[in-house]
Amino acid sequence: MTEKMKQRILLVFAVVVGFVVGYLNPVTSQALLSGIGWIAGIGMFFLFRLSNKNPARDYSESWAYMLIRMLLFFIIGAALGSMIPYYQQVMEMQQQ
Template structure:
Protein backbone atom coordinates (compact mmCIF):
# COMPACT_ATOMS: atom_id res chain seq x y z
CA UNK A 1 0.00 0.00 0.00
CA UNK A 2 1.51 3.31 -1.04
CA UNK A 3 1.81 6.35 1.18
CA UNK A 4 -0.67 8.27 -0.96
CA UNK A 5 -3.28 5.52 -0.54
CA UNK A 6 -2.75 5.51 3.24
CA UNK A 7 -3.28 9.26 3.37
CA UNK A 8 -6.39 8.93 1.21
CA UNK A 9 -7.80 6.29 3.55
CA UNK A 10 -7.09 8.48 6.59
CA UNK A 11 -8.79 11.46 4.97
CA UNK A 12 -11.78 9.35 3.94
CA UNK A 13 -12.01 7.95 7.46
CA UNK A 14 -11.96 11.48 8.93
CA UNK A 15 -14.70 12.62 6.54
CA UNK A 16 -16.88 9.58 7.28
CA UNK A 17 -16.46 9.99 11.05
CA UNK A 18 -17.33 13.68 10.71
CA UNK A 19 -20.38 12.81 8.60
CA UNK A 20 -21.64 10.26 11.13
CA UNK A 21 -21.10 12.57 14.09
CA UNK A 22 -22.73 15.44 12.23
CA UNK A 23 -25.73 13.31 11.34
CA UNK A 24 -26.20 11.81 14.80
CA UNK A 25 -25.66 15.01 16.76
CA UNK A 26 -25.99 18.04 14.46
CA UNK A 27 -26.25 20.75 17.13
CA UNK A 28 -23.06 19.73 18.90
CA UNK A 29 -21.12 19.23 15.69
CA UNK A 30 -22.20 22.65 14.40
CA UNK A 31 -21.01 24.21 17.65
CA UNK A 32 -17.63 22.49 17.39
CA UNK A 33 -16.97 23.23 13.72
CA UNK A 34 -15.80 26.79 14.20
CA UNK A 35 -13.40 25.82 17.00
CA UNK A 36 -11.97 22.94 14.97
CA UNK A 37 -11.72 25.28 11.99
CA UNK A 38 -9.72 27.77 14.02
CA UNK A 39 -7.37 25.04 15.19
CA UNK A 40 -6.87 23.78 11.64
CA UNK A 41 -6.35 27.30 10.30
CA UNK A 42 -3.77 28.24 12.93
CA UNK A 43 -2.03 24.90 12.40
CA UNK A 44 -1.86 25.51 8.64
CA UNK A 45 -0.51 29.00 9.24
CA UNK A 46 2.36 27.74 11.40
CA UNK A 47 3.06 24.77 9.13
CA UNK A 48 3.26 26.95 6.00
CA UNK A 49 5.37 29.45 7.89
CA UNK A 50 7.83 26.67 8.73
CA UNK A 51 7.78 25.42 5.15
CA UNK A 52 8.59 28.89 3.84
CA UNK A 53 11.64 29.06 6.11
CA UNK A 54 12.90 25.71 4.82
CA UNK A 55 11.64 25.26 1.24
CA UNK A 56 13.89 22.26 0.60
CA UNK A 57 11.91 20.07 3.01
CA UNK A 58 8.60 18.58 1.89
CA UNK A 59 6.07 19.11 4.67
CA UNK A 60 3.20 17.40 2.84
CA UNK A 61 4.34 14.03 4.20
CA UNK A 62 4.66 15.22 7.81
CA UNK A 63 2.27 14.02 10.50
CA UNK A 64 1.20 17.61 11.28
CA UNK A 65 0.10 18.24 7.68
CA UNK A 66 -1.83 14.97 7.55
CA UNK A 67 -3.49 15.72 10.92
CA UNK A 68 -4.53 19.20 9.78
CA UNK A 69 -5.96 17.79 6.54
CA UNK A 70 -7.84 15.18 8.57
CA UNK A 71 -9.35 17.98 10.67
CA UNK A 72 -10.42 19.80 7.51
CA UNK A 73 -12.01 16.65 6.06
CA UNK A 74 -13.72 16.06 9.43
CA UNK A 75 -15.17 19.57 9.23
CA UNK A 76 -16.48 18.97 5.72
CA UNK A 77 -18.01 15.62 6.69
CA UNK A 78 -19.60 17.01 9.85
CA UNK A 79 -21.03 20.00 8.01
CA UNK A 80 -22.56 17.79 5.33
CA UNK A 81 -23.84 15.25 7.85
CA UNK A 82 -25.47 17.86 10.07
CA UNK A 83 -27.29 19.40 7.12
CA UNK A 84 -29.40 16.27 6.60
CA UNK A 85 -31.40 16.38 9.89
CA UNK A 86 -31.91 20.13 9.53
CA UNK A 87 -33.13 19.67 5.97
CA UNK A 88 -35.50 16.93 7.13
CA UNK A 89 -36.88 19.25 9.83
CA UNK A 90 -37.41 22.04 7.32
CA UNK A 91 -39.21 19.71 4.92
CA UNK A 92 -41.43 18.40 7.75
CA UNK A 93 -42.31 21.97 8.79
CA UNK A 94 -43.17 22.95 5.22
CA UNK A 95 -45.56 20.01 4.86
CA UNK A 96 -47.56 21.01 7.93
Protein backbone atom coordinates in the same frame (compact mmCIF):
# COMPACT_ATOMS: atom_id res chain seq x y z
CA MET B 1 -0.17 -0.38 -0.21
CA THR B 2 1.36 2.93 -1.17
CA GLU B 3 1.71 5.92 1.14
CA LYS B 4 -0.68 7.97 -0.99
CA MET B 5 -3.35 5.26 -0.68
CA LYS B 6 -2.92 5.18 3.12
CA GLN B 7 -3.37 8.95 3.24
CA ARG B 8 -6.53 8.74 1.15
CA ILE B 9 -7.93 6.03 3.42
CA LEU B 10 -7.26 8.24 6.47
CA LEU B 11 -8.96 11.20 4.79
CA VAL B 12 -12.00 9.11 3.85
CA PHE B 13 -12.12 7.84 7.41
CA ALA B 14 -12.08 11.44 8.70
CA VAL B 15 -14.96 12.38 6.38
CA VAL B 16 -17.01 9.34 7.41
CA VAL B 17 -16.43 9.96 11.13
CA GLY B 18 -17.33 13.63 10.67
CA PHE B 19 -20.46 12.69 8.72
CA VAL B 20 -21.62 10.24 11.39
CA VAL B 21 -20.92 12.69 14.22
CA GLY B 22 -22.70 15.47 12.33
CA TYR B 23 -25.71 13.30 11.55
CA LEU B 24 -26.10 11.87 15.06
CA ASN B 25 -25.55 15.13 16.92
CA PRO B 26 -25.96 18.10 14.57
CA VAL B 27 -26.22 20.81 17.23
CA THR B 28 -22.98 19.86 18.95
CA SER B 29 -21.10 19.31 15.72
CA GLN B 30 -22.16 22.72 14.39
CA ALA B 31 -20.92 24.29 17.61
CA LEU B 32 -17.57 22.49 17.33
CA LEU B 33 -16.92 23.20 13.66
CA SER B 34 -15.74 26.77 14.10
CA GLY B 35 -13.34 25.79 16.90
CA ILE B 36 -11.92 22.92 14.89
CA GLY B 37 -11.64 25.24 11.90
CA TRP B 38 -9.65 27.74 13.96
CA ILE B 39 -7.30 25.00 15.15
CA ALA B 40 -6.77 23.73 11.61
CA GLY B 41 -6.24 27.25 10.27
CA ILE B 42 -3.69 28.17 12.92
CA GLY B 43 -1.92 24.85 12.38
CA MET B 44 -1.76 25.48 8.64
CA PHE B 45 -0.43 28.99 9.27
CA PHE B 46 2.45 27.72 11.41
CA LEU B 47 3.17 24.83 9.06
CA PHE B 48 3.41 27.18 6.07
CA ARG B 49 5.65 29.54 8.05
CA LEU B 50 7.97 26.62 8.76
CA SER B 51 7.97 25.64 5.10
CA ASN B 52 8.85 29.19 4.07
CA LYS B 53 11.78 29.25 6.49
CA ASN B 54 13.10 25.92 5.24
CA PRO B 55 12.05 25.48 1.59
CA ALA B 56 14.29 22.45 1.14
CA ARG B 57 12.08 20.33 3.41
CA ASP B 58 8.74 19.07 2.12
CA TYR B 59 6.25 19.59 4.93
CA SER B 60 3.39 18.11 2.89
CA GLU B 61 4.79 14.69 3.84
CA SER B 62 4.78 15.38 7.59
CA TRP B 63 2.36 13.94 10.11
CA ALA B 64 1.27 17.46 11.15
CA TYR B 65 0.13 18.26 7.62
CA MET B 66 -1.81 15.00 7.45
CA LEU B 67 -3.45 15.68 10.82
CA ILE B 68 -4.52 19.15 9.71
CA ARG B 69 -5.93 17.73 6.48
CA MET B 70 -7.84 15.13 8.49
CA LEU B 71 -9.32 17.92 10.63
CA LEU B 72 -10.39 19.78 7.52
CA PHE B 73 -11.98 16.66 6.03
CA PHE B 74 -13.71 15.99 9.37
CA ILE B 75 -15.20 19.49 9.18
CA ILE B 76 -16.51 18.80 5.68
CA GLY B 77 -18.05 15.49 6.74
CA ALA B 78 -19.61 16.95 9.90
CA ALA B 79 -21.06 19.89 8.00
CA LEU B 80 -22.61 17.60 5.41
CA GLY B 81 -23.87 15.14 8.01
CA SER B 82 -25.45 17.81 10.18
CA MET B 83 -27.30 19.31 7.22
CA ILE B 84 -29.42 16.18 6.78
CA PRO B 85 -31.43 16.43 10.06
CA TYR B 86 -31.92 20.16 9.51
CA TYR B 87 -33.10 19.54 5.97
CA GLN B 88 -35.52 16.87 7.23
CA GLN B 89 -36.92 19.31 9.79
CA VAL B 90 -37.44 21.98 7.15
CA MET B 91 -39.22 19.51 4.87
CA GLU B 92 -41.50 18.41 7.74
CA MET B 93 -42.33 22.03 8.56
CA GLN B 94 -43.19 22.78 4.92
CA GLN B 95 -45.55 19.79 4.72
CA GLN B 96 -47.53 20.95 7.75
